[in-house]
Amino acid sequence: MSTALSQQDWSKRIFDKLAGAGVTLFSYVPDFGNSVLVEMADEDNRTRTVLLSSEQEGVALCAGADLVGGRGVLLMQSSGVGNVPNMLSLIQGGRFPMLMIVTMRGEYGEQNPWQYPMGQAVVPVLEAMGVQCIRVERDDELDQAVDSAISASYVAGQGVALILTQKFLGAKAF
Amino acid sequence: MADFPDSTIDRKTLLTQLFPNPENYLLLAGLAGTAKDSAAWTQEADNLITLGGAMGAAVSMGLGMALSAPDRQVAVMTGDGELLMNAGVLATVASVMPDNLTIVCVDNGQHGETGGQPGHTSRRTDLAKMAEGAGIPSVMTISSPDEIPAAAKFLTDTPAPRFLCARVMPGAPTVYKRNWDLAECRLIFKRAFSAR
Numbered sequence: 209m210s211t212a213l214s215q216q217d218w219s220k221r222i223f224d225k226l227a228g229a230g231v232t233l234f235s236y237v238p239d240f241g242n243s244v245l246v247e248m249a250d251e252d253n254r255t256r257t258v259l260l261s262s263e264q265e266g267v268a269l270c271a272g273a274d275l276v277g278g279r280g281v282l283l284m285q286s287s288g289v290g291n292v293p294n295m296l297s298l299i300q301g302g303r304f305p306m307l308m309i310v311t312m313r314g315e316y317g318e319q320n321p322w323q324y325p326m327g328q329a330v331v332p333v334l335e336a337m338g339v340q341c342i343r344v345e346r347d348d349e350l351d352q353a354v355d356s357a358i359s360a361s362y363v364a365g366q367g368v369a370l371i372l373t374q375k376f377l378g379a380k381a382f
Numbered sequence: 383m384a385d386f387p388d389s390t391i392d393r394k395t396l397l398t399q400l401f402p403n404p405e406n407y408l409l410l411a412g413l414a415g416t417a418k419d420s421a422a423w424t425q426e427a428d429n430l431i432t433l434g435g436a437m438g439a440a441v442s443m444g445l446g447m448a449l450s451a452p453d454r455q456v457a458v459m460t461g462d463g464e465l466l467m468n469a470g471v472l473a474t475v476a477s478v479m480p481d482n483l484t485i486v487c488v489d490n491g492q493h494g495e496t497g498g499q500p501g502h503t504s505r506r507t508d509l510a511k512m513a514e515g516a517g518i519p520s521v522m523t524i525s526s527p528d529e530i531p532a533a534a535k536f537l538t539d540t541p542a543p544r545f546l547c548a549r550v551m552p553g554a555p556t557v558y559k560r561n562w563d564l565a566e567c568r569l570i571f572k573r574a575f576s577a578r
Contacts, residue, residue, distance in 0.1 A: 233449055258449070259477055261470025268439035272446025275431060275568065276408065276454070276575055280446060298436045298443075302564035 211378055218350055219244035222309070225354045226281055227254050229362055231307075233273050233280035234258070235266040241311025241377050242283040263288035267295040271304040279362055282308040287326045289333055289369075296337040299367040306339070307361035309370045317379025330371065339367040345375045389525040393488055393550040397423045399530045400486065400537060400546070401457065405429065407484075408447055408575070412440030412460040414495035415555035416488050420459050422556035428574035434562050438468030441485055445475055448483040451575075455482050457537075462489040462503045469512060475543050476517030483543040485513075490550050498552065513545040520544035 223245055226234075234249035235258040236242055249255040260266050266282035273280040289310060299306045313320070314327015331341050340360060344353045353370060361368040397419055401407065404423070409430040411420035417432035424430050433439055444458035465472075465487055475483065491504030503509060510523040520540035524533045524547075533546055561567055 233446065256449070258445075258474065261473050262468065264438060265442040265445075265468060265471050265474055268436065268442035269446035269449075271439075272410070272443035272448075273450040274446075275443075275571055276447050276451035277572070278446070278450025280450075295436050295439055298433075298439055298564070301435070302568045304568065 214347075215244050218347065219248060221351060222354055223248040223252070225351075225358060227252060229279065229358045231279045231281050231362075232256065233269065233278060234283060235260050235269050235280055236283035237263050237266075237285065237288050239283070239285035239311050240380065241285065241372060242309065245283060245309075263291040264295040266308070267292050267306065268298060270306055271298050271302065274304050279305075282306075284308065284310060286310055286312045286314055286330045287323065289330045290326045293333055293337050296339060296367065300338045303365055304367075305361045305365045306367040307357055307370070308339075308368070309372065311372050311377060312374045313380070316374045318374060319379070319382045334369050337367070339369050341369045341371050343371045343373055345373050347376070350376075389549040389551050391525060391527055391530070391548060391550045393419055393490065393548075393553070394422075394556045396488065396530070396548055396550060397459065397486075400534050400548075402534065407455045407457045408451065410440055410444045410447065410456070410458045412458070412464040413437055414461060414464070415490070416440075416459040416461050416464070417560065418555040418558050419488065421560040422558035426560055428570050431564075431567055431571055432560055434564070437464050438471075440464060441471045441475065442468060444483060444485070445471070445478065445480060448480040449478065452480075452482060455484070456480075457484045457486065459486050459488060461494075462487060462491065462509060463493045463501050465509060466502060466507070472513050472516035472518060472545070476519075479519075479543060481542045484537055485518075485543070485545045486537075487545070487547045488550055489547050490552055492552055494552075494555065503549075508547075510545065510547040513547070518543055518545045521547075523547040523549065525549040
């Protein structure tokens with residue numbers, strides 16, 4: 209399967225599970241890794257997208273949705289994780305469900321040195337703020353990982369990050 | 383602008399005049415002064431969430447509520463310092479154009495909670511112009527008590543999303559000891575929301 213076809217395929221599998229779980233708000237800061245998922249959420253009439261200026265907005269947005277019985281998800285590149293820690297105080301303090309999907313840079317196969325500092329800090333930073341990280345490295349792990357992330361966040365009320373690794377996504381060529 | 387604050391509005395009596403019917407709204411107040419004023423104003427009603435941290439969260443949280451409860455009116459109270467920490471949210475709001483979101487910025491030109499240190503709006507920054515520049519369709523600034531009735535009308539009669547910048551006198555917010563357990567406040571709010 210070519211990379212483009214494969215991104216269509218896995219994005220569709222994630223989208224169908226999220227939409228099926230009643231997620232209506234797809235908030236995001238654009239990244240190549242989440243671009244197809246965002247397009248799908250734009251086109252489906254059950255869901256809508258919210259373009260954010262900064263990833264921190266998405267944490268608060270999803271908490272606000274929960275207050276009125278809605279479900280949101282936050283999509284971002286690994287660099288954006290650095291913008292969210294203080295906002296995650298909401299999730300711990302309020303026991304809000306929170307699901308974020310992080311598309312990785314700055315690891316396996318990365319050629320841009322600027323991506324490494326935050327890329328390497330993603331998991332420690334999220335875990336320090338009480339967010340559980342579920343890493344996906346192979347295509348055959350994806351479905352179960354998405355199910356687990358949905359159960360832990362929306363059902364069990366945890367803060368969860370689904371980490372789509374560069375081994376899974378493929379590294380960007382320069 | 384150099385002599386800010388030029389306002390004669392007392393923040394402690396502002397919200398009750400701006401919103402004669404708070405029960406018609408879902409209310410969200412950002413940390414510090416606006417949270418205290420809002421808690422005292424409504425006596426911590428079950429349609430209000432007040433924050434005690436997560437500076438910058440208020441408008442984003444209100445947007446999440448507004449988009450997920452499109453048949454309800456949502457009003458967010460935020461301070462100038464809080465808003466500037468997440469000022470990009472004004473562009474996010476304008477992109478999405480929720481027709482049920484009202485933002486009131488209680489602008490005292492200072493960081494009251496940490497000792498009254500001057501903020502950007504006491505110098506050259508104009509948050510209403512920033513909101514306008516971000517693309518919010520209805521924007522108004524007030525700085526005198528005489529303008530409050532017109533502002534209250536603005537909050538109900540102009541197309542949303544709307545942004546009111548209320549420049550207030552320096553001085554302490556209302557004294558009020560509110561519930562700081564956000565997990566408990568969340569459940570109270572959610573139960574009341576489902577029951578309505």
